[in-house]
Amino acid sequence: MVCAQTGSGKTAAFLLPVMSALMPSGNLSTPADRTCCPRCLIIAPTRAEVFEIYNDARKFAFGTVLHVACCYGGASVMEQRQTLSPGSTILVATLGRLKHFISEGYISLREIKYLILDEADRMLGKSFEDSMKYILKHESLSAREDRHTFMFSATFPAELQLLASQHLKKDYLIIAVGGIGVANKCIIQEIIECTSIADKKERLLELLNFDMKRYEVAKGTFNQVYLYMWLLL
Incomplete structure (x- = not known):
């Protein structure tokens, strides 16, 4: 469980170690049933955040054996089905579209070794509660003791930390960078009023x-x- 200020490099903090671990992990070949079986699943609350993580992951994976894919709502289901390579190592997704593809059999969670929730405070909130339960309790997802689960957020209220702990290993760690719930002082935030x-x-x-x-x-x-x-x- 990691709590760090916005703009502190959380995306690179989880992408680079996971990619480093996956590259020498052995067989990344396409399964016979042509189902997308990623080794790493990254879930974010919005399409914009998914696309941002996806673009960063593609840059980091360039020239490696890793293949990055993404799926999100608001785009053609047919087109995304065609681009979901069965050999995808890392999948970045929004909950709604991910749930749809799992229920249709286009994505399987059986090979997941790394599960990452970005903006975890929002992902574990009431808005996503049912969808998160569907993913975290899915029969094909390995037990929490058999996978690595990471939760990253700029804020992590105490009640959500307690909820998050139910999906982490018993000996999980909490890492806090800077003040929890405090804006990054390195980022200038200014409101400019425009009349038109x-x-x-x-x-x-x-x-x-x-x-x-x-x-x-x-x-x-x-x-x-x-x-x-x-x-x-």
Whole structure:
């Protein structure tokens, strides 16, 4: 159980050791039944967080034998089924889509050696209670004594620590980096009031020191950098 401030590097803290342990672990081949059987399952509460972890994991796994996959709600089920490689070593997922694929037989938990809950305080809360019970008590998931379970969060109230301990090994450790529930002082947090969407766009470009004139092109269109900026608004 790890509690560390936002921006302190929690993602790398669990990805790198797990990847290091998985690479020499032996057979990572595709099972005969073509079911996705990851060795490491990372669960996060939102699609944005899943995608962020997935991108970091792909960078760390580049050039290795490890294959990273992800699944999340709000995207085509058919397309995600096709991209879920049976040989995926690490799977990053949101609870809803993960539960759906397990119930349909496209994902199996039988090979899980590392189970990681990111933003664990939210994952163990009331909003995800039923789905978390489905995963943690699934018949194909190995017993907690036979797998490594990690829970990472920026906050960990005492009542949730007690709940989390029910899913960890009896001799689990608690690691706290900095103050529990305290904002990271290395991150500047500032609220900027904007009066309109146009004002918001202008302020954002100012903050990024973005020169629009450099990126204007013919016929009143803009290049991909501007389009990307617009999508962020």
